[in-house]
Ligand code: ADP
C-alpha cells in the first residue's frame with residue numbers, strides 16, 4: 606500500500622529546541638498516535654507534517670493534509686457557515702456547500718444547531734464542528750492536535766467515533782494526544798517523542814505491553830511528564 610504521508614531525515618530547530626524524525630510513513634486507514642510529555646514537540650511535528658512549517662532539513666511529502674489545531678478557530682457566524690467555510694474556500698457554490706455541510710453536521714450530531722451562532726457551542730460541539738469542516742474538504746491525512754484535551758468523557762467518545770470513521774474511510778490519521786487510554790483504544794501505531802527525539806515508533810500493542818525503552822516505560826507509568 607502506498608503511504609499518504611512520508612518523512613525522511615526531518616530536522617527542525619526553534620530556539621533551544623530541536624526536533625528530529627529520521628523516517629516515518631503513514632498509511633491510508635491508519636491511526637498513528639503521537640505521544641510525549643508536554644513540550645516534547647507533538648505540535649511542532651504536526652505542523653511540520655502539515656507543510657505549514659518548513660523543515661530545516663529533510664522532506665515531508667504526501668497527499669492532501671489538513672491540520673486541526675488544538676483550539677480551532679471558529680468564525681463569528683452560524684454553525685452551518687463555519688462548516689461550509691472550507692468548501693467555499695475551495696470554490697464550491699454556496700447552495701451546494703450548505704447542503705453538503707448540513708449533511709455532515711447531521712453526521713456529527715449538530716444537525717439541529719446549524720442556524721445557531723458558532724460561538725454559542727459547547728467545547729465538545731465546537732470540536733465536532735471543526736472536524737466536520739475538516740472532513741468536508743476530504744483530506745487524505747488528518748493531523749489532529751489533542752482534539753479531546755478539554756472534553757468530558759462523553760464528548761471525547763463522540764469525537765473518537767468520528768476519528769475511527771475517518772480512518773475507516775481510508776484517511777491517514779495522526780493524532781497527538783496525552784490520553785494514553787485513547788491512544789490504546791484508537792491507534793495502530795505509536796510514535797513516542799521526548800525532547801524532539803523519536804524514542805519509539807512501533808505497533809501500539811507492543812508499545813503498551815512491551816515498551817522497549819526505559820523512557821517509554823517511565824512515561825507509561827506516569828514517572829515522566
Ligand atoms: P508539545 O506539543 O509536545 O507540548 P511543542 O511542539 O508545542 O510541544 O513544543 C516543543 C518545544 O518548542 C517546546 O520546548 C516549546 O517551548 C518550543 N516552542 C513551541 N512553540 C514555539 C515558538 N513559537 N517559539 C519558540 N519555541 C517554541
Ligand code: MG
Pocket residue numbers: 647648649750
Ligand atoms: Mg502541543
